Amino acid sequence: MTTTTAPPVGPTPTDPRQAVDPLPGAGSTWSVSWHGVRTVATLELRQRVRSTRWIVSLVVFGLLVGGVSVLTWAFARQVDDAAWTVGPTMFGFIAFFVLFLGLLVSPTLSATAINGDRAAGTLATLQVTLLSALEIVLGKLLAAWLASLAFLAVSLPFILWAFATGNTSPLAVLTTVLLLAVMLAVVCAMGLGFSALTARTAGSAVLSYVAVASLSVLSLIIFGLSVPLVSGIETVQVYEEDWEAWEREGNEYPLDGEPMIPCTWVEREQYVSHTERTWWLLAINPFVIVADAAPDAVRPRDDYYGSFDPLALIRQGVRTARLGPPETFNYCWRELEMTGQGFGAGTSDDGRPLSPVWPWGLSVNLLLGAAGVLFATHRLRIPQRTLPRGTRVA
Amino acid sequence: MPTAADGAVGPAPLAPAPEHPGIVVSGVRRHFGAVRAVDGVDLVARRGAVTALIGPNGSGKTTLLLVLAGLLVPDAGTVRIAGHDPVTAGLTTRALTGWMPDAFGTWDSLTAREVLTTVGAAYRLPAARAAARAAELLDLVHLTDLADRPAHVLSRGQKQRLGLARALVHDPQVLLLDEPASGLDPRSRVDLRVLVRDLAAQGKTILVSSHVLVELDEMADDAVFVSAGRTVAAESLAAASAARRPWRLRALSQSGLAGWLTAAGVPWRPEGGTANGFAPPPDLLDSPGSLVVDLDGEAGAADLLRAAVGAGVPVTSLAPASGALEATYLALEEERR
Numbered sequence: 116m117t118t119t120t121a122p123p124v125g126p127t128p129t130d131p132r133q134a135v136d137p138l139p140g141a142g143s144t145w146s147v148s149w150h151g152v153r154t155v156a157t158l159e160l161r162q163r164v165r166s167t168r169w170i171v172s173l174v175v176f177g178l179l180v181g182g183v184s185v186l187t188w189a190f191a192r193q194v195d196d197a198a199w200t201v202g203p204t205m206f207g208f209i210a211f212f213v214l215f216l217g218l219l220v221s222p223t224l225s226a227t228a229i230n231g232d233r234a235a236g237t238l239a240t241l242q243v244t245l246l247s248a249l250e251i252v253l254g255k256l257l258a259a260w261l262a263s264l265a266f267l268a269v270s271l272p273f274i275l276w277a278f279a280t281g282n283t284s285p286l287a288v289l290t291t292v293l294l295l296a297v298m299l300a301v302v303c304a305m306g307l308g309f310s311a312l313t314a315r316t317a318g319s320a321v322l323s324y325v326a327v328a329s330l331s332v333l334s335l336i337i338f339g340l341s342v343p344l345v346s347g348i349e350t351v352q353v354y355e356e357d358w359e360a361w362e363r364e365g366n367e368y369p370l371d372g373e374p375m376i377p378c379t380w381v382e383r384e385q386y387v388s389h390t391e392r393t394w395w396l397l398a399i400n401p402f403v404i405v406a407d408a409a410p411d412a413v414r415p416r417d418d419y420y421g422s423f424d425p426l427a428l429i430r431q432g433v434r435t436a437r438l439g440p441p442e443t444f445n446y447c448w449r450e451l452e453m454t455g456q457g458f459g460a461g462t463s464d465d466g467r468p469l470s471p472v473w474p475w476g477l478s479v480n481l482l483l484g485a486a487g488v489l490f491a492t493h494r495l496r497i498p499q500r501t502l503p504r505g506t507r508v509a
Numbered sequence: 510m511p512t513a514a515d516g517a518v519g520p521a522p523l524a525p526a527p528e529h530p531g532i533v534v535s536g537v538r539r540h541f542g543a544v545r546a547v548d549g550v551d552l553v554a555r556r557g558a559v560t561a562l563i564g565p566n567g568s569g570k571t572t573l574l575l576v577l578a579g580l581l582v583p584d585a586g587t588v589r590i591a592g593h594d595p596v597t598a599g600l601t602t603r604a605l606t607g608w609m610p611d612a613f614g615t616w617d618s619l620t621a622r623e624v625l626t627t628v629g630a631a632y633r634l635p636a637a638r639a640a641a642r643a644a645e646l647l648d649l650v651h652l653t654d655l656a657d658r659p660a661h662v663l664s665r666g667q668k669q670r671l672g673l674a675r676a677l678v679h680d681p682q683v684l685l686l687d688e689p690a691s692g693l694d695p696r697s698r699v700d701l702r703v704l705v706r707d708l709a710a711q712g713k714t715i716l717v718s719s720h721v722l723v724e725l726d727e728m729a730d731d732a733v734f735v736s737a738g739r740t741v742a743a744e745s746l747a748a749a750s751a752a753r754r755p756w757r758l759r760a761l762s763q764s765g766l767a768g769w770l771t772a773a774g775v776p777w778r779p780e781g782g783t784a785n786g787f788a789p790p791p792d793l794l795d796s797p798g799s800l801v802v803d804l805d806g807e808a809g810a811a812d813l814l815r816a817a818v819g820a821g822v823p824v825t826s827l828a829p830a831s832g833a834l835e836a837t838y839l840a841l842e843e844e845r846r
């Protein structure tokens with residue numbers, strides 16, 4: 116009908132079909148290649164992060180963390196009676212503040228990544244290429260995670276400042292930074308799942324914040340409110356000082372030194388809290404995970420008491436909550452003192468050994484993140500049989 | 510998971526088997542809730558030919574193209590892209606198919622060149638190859654000047670051209686163009702037509718959906734008409750051109766022309782009038798003007814022109830009053846009423 120005068124659009128110099136990955140199965144829903152993930156991540160970073168607003172938010176983030184760090188430093192110097200605790204106190208507060216801001220920032224990166232693209236009409240153009248659904252999801256996750264790691268990187272100098280102030284174990288810096296990074300990845304992955312769930316970006320953003328709030332605040336509130344439910348007056352075995360027997364034996368209070376009061380077993384009605392049934396509410400908390408995984412502060416040999424290290428307090432509290440009440444209560448202080456029980460790191464007040472809770476919490480969080488990724492991938496597989504309500508493919 | 514079919518086709522089948530037509534659709538249905546968007550479409554698009562998919566708004570053209578592009582599973586019916594089923598051999602058909610969506614979204618922070626290299630990477634072209642291909646395509650759609658500016662500065666027509674280039678990145682054998690001409694200026698439309706004809710001449714299968722019928726007259730070899738999700742007619746452009754349709758005849762004196770046509774027994778009507786024979790002449794002009802007559806294709810036109818010139822009528826032009834497809838389309842609309 117028309118003469119062909121256009122420049123040749125054919126393949127030159129090599130046939131691009133030869134370059135098309137000929138592996139059978141590559142590009143189908145669950146296959147992954149680094150090339151594909153990197154392609155999507157690069158695209159995401161260019162598309163979403165290439166704007167000056169990001170530089171501004173990074174600077175604001177850095178200023179906030181810096182400001183809070185200075186305040187913590189001043190606070191710790193004032194409050195802490197022992198000089199050695201200033202470093203650990205600063206470290207704990209700064210780590211928590213960075214985690215708090217990170218949890219706020221991360222969902223904004225991923226929670227609109229899929230439904231936003233669908234609304235903009237760019238998702239389907241990616242889906243029809245040879246990229247697999249999982250590559251698209253992982254690429255978006257990687258991009259969102261890298262962007263939140265940028266915020267972590269901005270806060271790193273302040274974390275290191277706290278470390279340099281002293282008495283924080285280098286291992287604590289390592290576990291804290293690693294777990295902060297992992298928790299941000301988890302939040303990004305959950306946000307991605309929500310962005311595949313709802314048609315509107317506002318909906319998925321709200322759901323992501325609800326999820327973050329549930330993990331970090333709501334779980335804590337529920338734990339607190341549920342304490343009366345798992346507590347009550349129970350009859351327990353108590354090993355205590357028997358003053359009556361001591362007096363019956365005609366002993367008198369010595370003028371010098373401690374009285375030698377015998378101890379005996381009695382049954383007592385006592386208020387006990389079975390927090391071993393609800394400790395997991397605390398364990399799934401990102402703040403608890405970070406606090407629990409950090410090793411104890413480095414104590415000077417001569418200084419035993421006097422610590423306002425927030426991470427250590429949380430660690431002790433959560434691990435104790437996990438143990439629940441002991442089978443028997445030992446109030447025989449004299450004997451306790453003699454055996455040296457009840458003191459020292461790694462044991463509860465009544466001398467039982469404490470074990471870390473963070474592996475549990477971390478596992479739950481990783482499972483939630485994986486669920487987000489799997490769900491998003493499931494929603495992106497093509498050809499689609501059912502469309503989410505209120506969406507068009509293109 | 511590689512499906513059984515994906516595994517079975519293996520590396521070789523990226524080249525279409527020559528005996529397969531480009532696209533075969535039979536009895537395809539697809540509904541969204543209560544809406545039957547596609548409700549029984551049959552069509553064959555030949556290799557090396559341009560097939561027009563014509564239908565009013567909401568007739569299911571876009572939905573059908575989504576099924577062909579491998580984005581939607583049809584509820585019923587079968588689709589073959591160069592002999593492969595997009596549902597069971599999705600990857601193979603995706604490698605073979607280029608799709609240009611109608612609602613054109615673009616990554617607007619990327620430059621035009623980055624858009625094309627990204628898509629190249631997504632089709633697993635090596636970086637150097639993707640860059641060369643991007644430059645080639647930018648030149649082809651005349652966007653080289655704007656290649657390194659962010660896509661959000663592009664006008665609608667320029668974005669549309671970028672969308673076309675994007676569909677061509679992996680040199681697909683089958684091209685699905687959804688309303689490619691909308692938003693294009695006349696120059697770009699001509700370019701598009703030339704490009705599409707050129708691609709067809711290279712043996713690619715091209716399916717173009719549109720309701721801008723004049724466009725397709727020049728571009729298409731075959732036409733498939735859909736309405737309310739159904740195929741209502743399929744014919745070749747050659748047949749459509751030979752069909753009886755209105756022609757516009759212009760002479761130096763409109764009233765003189767009317768007199769001659771009446772005497773020659775040729776039914777005529779004024780511009781915009783209805784074809785009911787020898788209606789009493791409205792106020793015709795003695796000055797140059799035109800009248801509409803129904804003729805049987807080019808042959809009928811030649812006969813009429815010869816007679817008029819022989820009778821000394823000062824004819825200045827004779828041309829189809831509507832495109833061949835438009836005539837068929839309107840006739841189908843007429844039938845449905």
Ligand SMILES: Nc1ncnc2c1ncn2[C@@H]1O[C@H](COP(=O)(O)OP(=O)(O)O)[C@@H](O)[C@H]1O
Pocket residue numbers: 502506507508541542544545546547564565566567568569570571572573
């Ligand atoms: N995702 C969807 N959900 C609900 N209805 C849809 C969806 N996509 C298309 N439709 C409906 O299907 C019909 C066909 O749409 P479409 O294929 O876009 O038509 P065309 O491209 O021919 O204008 C329309 O009535 C449209 O409203």
Ligand SMILES: [Mg+2]
Pocket residue numbers: 570571572611687
């Ligand atoms: Mg359409």
